[in-house]
Amino acid sequence: MASNDWFEKDFYAVLGLPKTATEAELKKKYRSLARQYHPDSNAGDAAAEARFKEISEAYSVLSDREQRAEYDQIRAMGSGARFSAGGAPGGGFDDVFGGMFGGGAPGGRRAQAGGFPAGGGFEDIFGGLFGAQGGTGGPAGFGRGPQKGRDQTAQVSLEFMTAIQGDTVQLERSGGRPLSVKIPAGVADGQKIRLRGKGEQSMTGGEPGDLVLTVQVRPHPVFQREHLNLRVDVPVTFHEAALGATIEVPTLGGEPVKLRVAPGTPSGRVLRVKGRGVVTPKGTGDLLATVQVAVPSHLSAEAKKKLEEFAAALPEENPRDDLLTRARA
Numbered sequence: 520m521a522s523n524d525w526f527e528k529d530f531y532a533v534l535g536l537p538k539t540a541t542e543a544e545l546k547k548k549y550r551s552l553a554r555q556y557h558p559d560s561n562a563g564d565a566a567a568e569a570r571f572k573e574i575s576e577a578y579s580v581l582s583d584r585e586q587r588a589e590y591d592q593i594r595a596m597g598s599g600a601r602f603s604a605g606g607a608p609g610g611g612f613d614d615v616f617g618g619m620f621g622g623g624a625p626g627g628r629r630a631q632a633g634g635f636p637a638g639g640g641f642e643d644i645f646g647g648l649f650g651a652q653g654g655t656g657g658p659a660g661f662g663r664g665p666q667k668g669r670d671q672t673a674q675v676s677l678e679f680m681t682a683i684q685g686d687t688v689q690l691e692r693s694g695g696r697p698l699s700v701k702i703p704a705g706v707a708d709g710q711k712i713r714l715r716g717k718g719e720q721s722m723t724g725g726e727p728g729d730l731v732l733t734v735q736v737r738p739h740p741v742f743q744r745e746h747l748n749l750r751v752d753v754p755v756t757f758h759e760a761a762l763g764a765t766i767e768v769p770t771l772g773g774e775p776v777k778l779r780v781a782p783g784t785p786s787g788r789v790l791r792v793k794g795r796g797v798v799t800p801k802g803t804g805d806l807l808a809t810v811q812v813a814v815p816s817h818l819s820a821e822a823k824k825k826l827e828e829f830a831a832a833l834p835e836e837n838p839r840d841d842l843l844t845r846a847r848a
Contacts (some may be wrong), residue, residue, distance in 0.1 A: 525593050530577035538591070542582065546708075549578040553738050560740070575735060579674040582709055583733050586672065665725035671718040672731045675700065679739035680772060682706050683797055700732065705799030707744070708736035742771050747797045747804025753790075754813040760784045768808045770795050778808060786812040 531538050534548050552574045554560070561567035580586045675690065685704030692698050700714065711733050718728025736744075743750045753768055763782035767775040770792070778790050788810045796804025818826065 525580075525590055528577075529594075530581050530590065533573055533577040534581070540581075545578065545581055549574065549582070550738050553578075554740070557737065575676055579676075579733060579735050582735075583672075583674075586733075664723070666721055666723045667725045668719040668721040668728035670728040670731055672733065674733045674735055675702075675712075676735045676737060677702065677706070678737055679742070679744075682708070682734065682736040683744075683771065698730075702734075703799075705747070705797045705801075706734050706736075708734065710734045739771075741769060744797065745807070747799065747802055748807050749796045749804065750807045750809065752811050753808045754811050755780055755784070756813055757815070760786070760810065760812045768792065768806070770806060776806075780810065784810055786810060 531540070534540075534545065534552065536544060536548055540548075553571065556567045556571040556574060558568050558571060561571075580590050673690070675688065677688070681688070681702065683705065685702050685706070687699055687701050690698045690700055698714075698717065700712070702712070706712070711731055714730040714732065716727045717730035720727050741751055749771055751769060753766065755764065755766060758764075759766065759780055761783065763784070764780045765777055766780055768778050768790070769775050773795070776792055776795065778792065780790070790808040790810065792806035792808065794803055795806035798804075815822075
């Protein structure tokens with residue numbers, strides 16, 4: 520459901536992206552900014568927390584195709600001018616659109632805007648341009664029998680672990696009304712949860728609309744999700760990669776597991792731990808540990824000398840020969 524302040528907020532500027540940004544670009548930029556400003560990484564920094572909330576709100580709207588289209592339309596209509604009802608001074612967006620986006624006069628009604636047909640609403644004039652439709656698929660109106668109330672949309676921000684394990688969270692609706700929502704285990708970032716009958720009440724005696732929650736999962740500092748799998752980068756020393764070793768790898772919410780690194784393991788090789796990924800009714804994923812060879816940044820004189828001797832003992836070969844050959848082909 521659109522917000523009255525969308526006129527004032529440039530969500531693209533908040534994320535530092537153009538209006539033509541793709542979904543992949545949006546997600547990549549959001550993850551980068553979320554890691555930078557996440558409260559867990561900026562304890563006690565009120566400015567970082569405010570920035571994180573601003574980033575989260577922008578991504579929540581722009582990552583939802585329907586909300587993004589509605590936002591773009593509203594921003595286009597709002598550029599350069601503001602609307603007023605019947606020319607009355609002080610009128611705003613709500614005055615024209617009859618509180619469609621959540622604003623309303625006491626008692627839940629708005630004054631009739633000059634020139635609007637009696638009993639009609641915004642959707643009667645524009646034919647449901649922004650998707651405001653009754654449950655039967657047509658614009659809500661009179662003389663058509665009971666119509667389902669409008670659906671409402673909202674977003675819920677979850678910690679990474681909560682999304683993986685599932686939980687019951689408490690939301691606060693307009694007027695301070697609490698709402699308990701059961702989050703299923705394994706819910707993914709961007710996934711929608713539909714709560715039947717929790718939307719707007721019908722004005723014509725029909726059943727209430729639904730509340731559609733868009734899930735926003737906060738990034739984890741160590742793990743990343745890929746479908747049902749979890750990914751983690753694991754540093755190993757040069758001699759562990761060259762000679763082989765048994766290393767410990769962290770798991771999400773559990774004890775570390777031991778993995779064998781084979782001699783000669785290159786950076787980028789993926790080691791798989793079966794069944795330690797995301798668990799859902801549809802299946803269980805794995806933990807994918809990507810080996811990253813850590814090169815020492817400081818060497819003693821003795822270590823440098825031994826390394827030079829090691830390099831001199833190696834056979835004469837260039838590991839980039841095949842790369843250069845294929846590039847020239």
